[in-house]
Amino acid sequence: MRARLLGFLGRWAVYGVLTAIAALPILLEQSIERASFEDRLGTFPVQVSLAHNGFTTLDTGLVGKLYWERTGVGGFGAAVRSTGPPEAGGTLTSYVAPDFVQANAAFIDDPGDVAKVYGSELRSQVLSLLLVTELVAGVGGGLVGAWLFSGASAHPRGRRLAIRVITSTVVVTSSAVLAAALFTRWDGNVEVGDRFDMPGVEELSFSSQQTREVAQQVQPFIEKNSARIAERSESYRETANASFAEQLDLHIDDLTPREGERVLLQEADSQGSQVGTKVRAELYPLLVEALGEDAVMLRVIAGDVTSNGTVAEKDYVKREVDALPDVPLVAVKGDHDSDDTVEQLRDDGAQAPDLEVLDVDGLAVTGAADPAFKALFGGLITNPSGVSETETGQRLREVVDEDAEGAVQVVLHQPRAAAAYLGITSLNDPSLDTTDPTVPTDDGIPDVPAGTVSIGHLHDVDGPWVIWNTDSDEVTWTVVSQLGTSGGVEENPTFNRFSTPFSVPLKDVTMQLAYLNPETGLQTGYARIVIGTDGEVSIEDRVDVGLPGGMPRVVPRVEPAAPSS
Structure with missing residues (x-):
């Protein structure tokens, strides 16, 4: 009885590992697609997920998208989608009011800091999802494999090994091909359409001319106030220290x-x-x-x-x-x-x-x-x-x-x-x-x-x-x-x-x-x-x-x- 139990557990472990390896490409692709979290960017309530189109994108919904031509490891960027109106006002005019834009621009003074934090959180999400699904696949696949192949095989041991290697290779290859197909069809891979570059600001563009025009109108205001804020902050700090x-x-x-x-x-x-x-x-x-x-x-x-x-x-x-x-x-x-x-x-x-x-x-x-x-x-x-x-x-x-x-x-x-x-x-x-x-x-x-x-x-x-x-x-x-x-x-x-x-x-x-x-x-x-x-x-x-x-x-x-x- 003990020998049979140990044999079953051994088969469970082997088939579990094989299943986890075979499922890895598909589960990784699905983890990338599903990784997301909710946050607030300034006063925007947003949902953050991954994209693979060469940009980090802020989708405001009503007034178009902002594209930042910056990605991280593997070419992945963040897709930041507004899920509601700004909590500062809650109306359409709140999106373009200069005071609102100034507040959010100051809040996100360096988008690189935000991107770094978001990248870390999304990476954590992908790894967590992958670990959970791999465990489920390994445990379930191991049980099924141990039960299906519990009887004695009529094939010699060497042939059995060859069959398992060939089967595993075919399954892993098929999984990788399917994962690649799913990844290609993923919305996060869709190429960005027409873009309108922001004059004087590298790597920044918009999805519509109207949004760019609004940004151009408030840009001098933001730059002037940002410079003034920096000067006053430094003067405040020096005075406080002395x-x-x-x-x-x-x-x-x-x-x-x-x-x-x-x-x-x-x-x-x-x-x-x-x-x-x-x-x-x-x-x-x-x-x-x-x-x-x-x-x-x-x-x-x-x-x-x-x-x-x-x-x-x-x-x-x-x-x-x-x-x-x-x-x-x-x-x-x-x-x-x-x-x-x-x-x-x-x-x-x-x-x-x-x-x-x-x-x-x-x-x-x-x-x-x-x-x-x-x-x-x-x-x-x-x-x-x-x-x-x-x-x-x-x-x-x-x-x-x-x-x-x-x-x-x-x-x-x-x-x-x-x-x-x-x-x-x-x-x-x-x-x-x-x-x-x-x-x-x-x-x-x-x-x-x-x-x-x-x-x-x-x-x-x-x-x-x-x-x-x-x-x-x-x-x-x-x-x-x-x-x-x-x-x-x-x-x-x-x-x-x-x-x-x-x-x-x-x-x-x-x-x-x-x-x-x-x-x-x-x-x-x-x-x-x-x-x-x-x-x-x-x-x-x-x-x-x-x-x-x-x-x-x-x-x-x-x-x-x-x-x-």
Whole structure:
């Protein structure tokens, strides 16, 4: 019985491998045809697939196609097809409005970056599809072959081998011929028809004269503004670097952690700002050197890392993660991020908790993904999960109450989620404004988990507020910080005023240093670093919070007096 089973398994393996080899040409061709994913290119919702016609193509639908004479390995290019109107406006005029064109041109400042990311994603799609179908073909074909040829053959062994080789060769050749025929008939192989070259721009052409005329009209506008944006961004960066070095020298004594303290660096809403990220990446090494190599123990981002949650923003996400190397990063999904953003963060070494408690360098850290998605310019908000921000905060509180011991560092995007986590109606609760930051008081708020709560979304700084936990025999506290935007991004854009990834920040770029006792996880103070819209840096004085040294205070329990006789 065992010998028969081993023989069957051996035949299954052999015929499985032969089937997988025979099917490889057809399955590879079909994987190339079927590889696709959905994304947003600027404000366009698009579907991205492969093509083999010598071009990378953007099909806008209503106003024709844009051809970029650039392909990758094997001559494959991307076919980017608009699946709906721009989320910025939703009307036909939105396609050709100069402001819209400028926004998208700035968003895709270098098409080579987008092409590289799209090529990587499509290659991954092809390989994944091929692997799955090859496994299915191998397992199925192996079973069929092992069953059909389970009996003893009447042919000598040498002849049997020759028959199998000939059969395999014929099958593989037939598969390759069929795959070639399918590939030839594939829509992605159809030659491009009439093209109208864009004067002065190599490798760029359009499918219609009307579209080219629109592009020619807005091209000087785009070039002029792109040059102005680049000049202003460079001036902003140079001013910020010089100003930060000067301010750091003046404030380093106040910024340096005291004995027994380390720093939690708090950020929110960088929102795809290439300029903001580049400036911070240049300033952070100076800050770390001044504070001490091990002073910063954790960096958190309270959502909205990207502007649009796209596959094309992969390179930006990596630059944001690498802005402060060698320091653990915890970031949560905001409503401008997507599942793609979360995957990109994790691929680049960041942690993105969603209703789970992590141990990061001895600190308990948690967070929850924002359930909603807001398109670029806020034109469309969707929430397919059906879970509200309030329910998200309540769920996180249940997780913390069950899984966390001691203080916990909480990262959330929406203020509504934070309020629900804290068990209050909103962060406008009057009780938050009546407490002293260093003197325990009964604030009327039932005890909450001790630690910190970092919040984003509003792009404006508020707080921090100290909630005192005085309902037990140990007094602790929770510091709630409404963070600003670390990208200097305008949160209420209009077509007359909007942020792009490559433009100078329209709002103050802010970061907050929270000082913690790493043993207790309790906050002892904070200080803010602010980069103004003119690039000038200000470092605010440190403010103390909580009890000295970040140590809880034990309240002696008073036993009731024994009744007198």
